[in-house]
Amino acid sequence: MLPARHPPPVDAARADAPSRALVVPLAANRLGNRLLEALAPQDWRHWCALLTHVELPRREVLYESGASIAHAYFPTTALVSLEYVTDSGGTAEIALVGPEGVVGVPLFMGAGSTLGRAVVQIGGHAFRMPAANIRNEFERSPAVMHLLLRYTQALITHMAQTAVCNRHHPIDQQLCRWLLLGQDRQPGNELSVTQEQIAQMLGVRREGVTEAALALQAAGLIRYHRGHIAVLDRAGLERRCCECYGVVRREFDRLLPQAAAR
Ligand SMILES: [Zn+2]
Known part of the structure; x- marks a missing residue:
């Protein structure tokens, strides 16, 4: 099914909030997440109606392997692991997502789920957007699309380097x-x-x-x-x-706008 061209009203967008997340008022500014900070003013004004500021406790599972992903999360202080769980229950982190990024890339890449799960590793805050809205925004704004694609490219490097590091170092x-x-x-x-x-x-x-x-x-x-x-x-x-940290860091710095001064 093609995503709707227009986002639902604000109340509808927030109605499907998972119960485990403590919902707190939307912050007046977006400082704290590198992607949100990079949005053009007109996109940020539009996103304000779609985002909810949430607290994510440690060990909260944001989505499970194979399950449909309900929200995209833009962490500000929380740290989230994208990890793979083997049939025997073993886990391995594929990538780490914090205030430089977004959890829920499969949503705007055309998949509603992925074969991995997202778990809060260090509790903190994030902005959350419903799945349908992030899909719409990806198609509505070329600037948003380019920003999210560049982030995804950096994330792919991060994932590849994690595999190399775990095997060779x-x-x-x-x-x-x-x-x-x-x-x-x-x-x-x-x-x-x-x-x-x-x-x-x-x-x-x-x-x-x-x-x-x-x-x-x-x-x-x-x-x-x-x-x-x-x-x-x-x-x-x-x-x-090893060189893996520097490779990942340089790729994020090359592909993403510089973080605002804290
Ligand atoms: Zn390494």
């Missing part, structure tokens, strides 16, 4: 990559994430993550304490990391 360098990507997408130098979460994201045993974290801590690069990892020496972490 040791766990301590994979951990460096994840910490740097995570820190880029969070304020401050601390990430609220457990070693168990990291093990699930990297698709490795927890003991391997513990060993890698201890090595990075012994080198003075990070400090781990009760579910919090503080990056103490970012430059040192970048030197220790």
Whole structure:
């Protein structure tokens, strides 16, 4: 079925909000998400009626593998993992989405679902738009289409580099990559994430993550304490990391408008 050319009224657009998300008033500005910040003023005015500001708790599943995706999410402070779950229940993160991007790319690429799921890794806030609206907006505005396509190209690079990294680089360098990507997408130098979460994201045993974290801590690069990892020496972490972090970072910087100053 072709998407409707005109978005539904605001009330209808918000009527299908999932119950688990705490809905709070729409923020007066869009600061916090790089894609929203890049919208032209006329597009942003139009989007204000379509977006809802929501709080996403940690471990919230935004969509499951194979299930229809109800909303696109533009995180501002939340950090979301796109991950694959194997038949035996093992998981591996394919990409990390934060305030630089959007969760729900399959919606505007012509698919209503995907063979992966999206899980909130670090709780926070996001703007949410119903599936039908993001499809309409992709077709309505050439500027929106180009912006979302460029983001998708950067995301494809991110996914490809994740596959290469997981196959060719040791766990301590994979951990460096994840910490740097995570820190880029969070304020401050601390990430609220457990070693168990990291093990699930990297698709490795927890003991391997513990060993890698201890090595990075012994080198003075990070400090781990009760579910919090503080990056103490970012430059040192970048030197220790494989090329994968730099490849992904440069591609996002090349394809997306620069983030507004925070
Ligand atoms: Zn790597």
